[in-house]
Amino acid sequence: MQNSSPPKMNATEQAYHGIRNDILTGRLKEGERLTETRLSDDLGLSRTPIREAIGRLILEGFIERQSGYTTRVAHFPEDEAEQVYEIRRLVECYSVQRAARLATEEDIAALRRIHAAMQADTPPRDQAAYQRLTEANEEFHRTIVAAARSPRLTALMTTALDVSMVVRTYSMFSEKDLRRSLNHHAELIDAIEARAPDWAASVMSAHLLAGAARVAARLKTAGSDDGQD
Incomplete structure (x- = not known):
């Protein structure tokens, strides 16, 4: 009998959806500073998938990269x-x-x-x-x-x-x-x-x-x- 359950998301997908959902629900506020360490602890994932997810969310406009390596939730005027x-x-x-x-x-x-x-x-x-x-x-x-x-x-x-x-x-x-x-x-x-x-x-x-x-x-x-x- 085949297993009909949906395929499990890889770590990067989990990180992406987790961070994105926290932005959409307001758990992560506009302008709030994001660190890989904090997000890693919050989501229970290593920093590599967190970093990859952040890169994707920057491209999609949910997160902004500022001077240096600082990242924040994108402002929405x-x-x-x-x-x-x-x-x-x-x-x-x-x-x-x-x-x-x-x-x-x-x-x-x-x-x-x-x-x-x-x-x-x-x-x-x-x-x-x-x-x-x-x-x-x-x-x-x-x-x-x-x-x-x-x-x-x-x-x-x-x-x-x-x-x-x-x-x-x-x-x-x-x-x-x-x-x-x-x-x-x-x-x-x-x-x-x-x-x-x-x-x-x-x-x-x-x-x-x-x-x-x-x-x-x-x-x-x-x-x-x-x-x-």
Whole structure:
């Protein structure tokens, strides 16, 4: 009888997911200094996988390397989030308009598959479900851009759809926010399938404006809490 349990992560993957999760949940605060020794003790892993995980998280924007060998949790200013959401709105509204004209049946089927997977994980019951949900959300938006059939848009979205920004802002969403987002996704698919570019762009704009408003509110609350310390 075959063992159906998932394969065990190697030490570097364990370190990567452990540190990343601590950043997303706020256990490791923005600007907090990180040392290999401390992370090694916290995670019960040797320093080599910790070092490799830190390197990956620097590339993804979760950690910043400063002078010398000092590393800190990346700072996430409110203005940066506002800029990224506005850039995404401009790019993705145009992308979804093109997708509404050019998407194939396979593209639409892929969007419906992703949407169904996200529905199954909403609300996320554990960290694994949350990880699947955030990855599926990113895949959904990338699939729309791919359906626009424009290498230029794809290149723009590689920058605009920044991994750390998307994941860290998505972590601020409540169950109500997540369900509203899912409803937007469903309507986006309907608009693309109906070949209605203006409808699709209108929904995408509302979708990203709602996300930006939620993130701004959470950052403002976090700033107020910090001021009370």
